[in-house]
Amino acid sequence: MSEQQFIAVAQIGEVEPGKAKRVEAGGRAILLCNSDGQIYAVENLCSHAQEPLECGRIRYGWIACPAHGARFDLETGEPLNPPATDPIAIFPVRIVGETIEIAV
Numbered sequence: 001m002s003e004q005q006f007i008a009v010a011q012i013g014e015v016e017p018g019k020a021k022r023v024e025a026g027g028r029a030i031l032l033c034n035s036d037g038q039i040y041a042v043e044n045l046c047s048h049a050q051e052p053l054e055c056g057r058i059r060y061g062w063i064a065c066p067a068h069g070a071r072f073d074l075e076t077g078e079p080l081n082p083p084a085t086d087p088i089a090i091f092p093v094r095i096v097g098e099t100i101e102i103a104v
Contacts, residue, residue, distance in 0.1 A: 006094055006101035013098065015039060020063070022054050026104030030091060033074055035061050040074035041102045043089035047072075047079065053088070 009023040015034040022044055023030050029044040035058050042063065044052050051067040058064075062071045062080055070084035077087040092103040 004092060004103035006092075006103050008096075008099050008101050010100045011098050012039070012095060012100060015100070018058050020054055020056070020058060023102075025091075025102055028089075028104060030102065030104070031063070032093075032100060032102075033058050033063055035059070035063075035074055038074075039093050039095065039100055041091040041093045042072065042074060042077060043091075045088065046070060046084065047086040047088050048084040 007025050009025050015021045015032045017034050020031045020033045031042050031044045033040045044054050046065040048070050049067045053063055055066045056063045061074050064071045068083050071080040072088050077090040094101050
């Protein structure tokens with residue numbers, strides 16, 4: 001089992017509370033989401049409609065797809081309501097100083 005490789009993608013100040021920042025890492029579009037001061041990394045793609053999540057609302061540890069309102073848990077990627085039934089991809093996050101790093 002190999003150790004995860006983390007990639008620096010942003011500075012902590014770039015992701016305001018309740019907001020998301022789109023980054024590219026490992027050839028994937030990823031959203032860094034700040035929910036109540038906690039940073040999460042999820043794939044920028046709704047599992048239901050294959051729509052970008054980047055304009056979605058972030059509240060209480062979830063993000064809502066702007067297309068149809070499906071909500072996803074930011075920690076697990078699990079769908080919280082229809083129409084989504086499949087989870088979205090999540091990525092490990094670590095903060096080193098002021099730098100956000102993710103493993104893809």
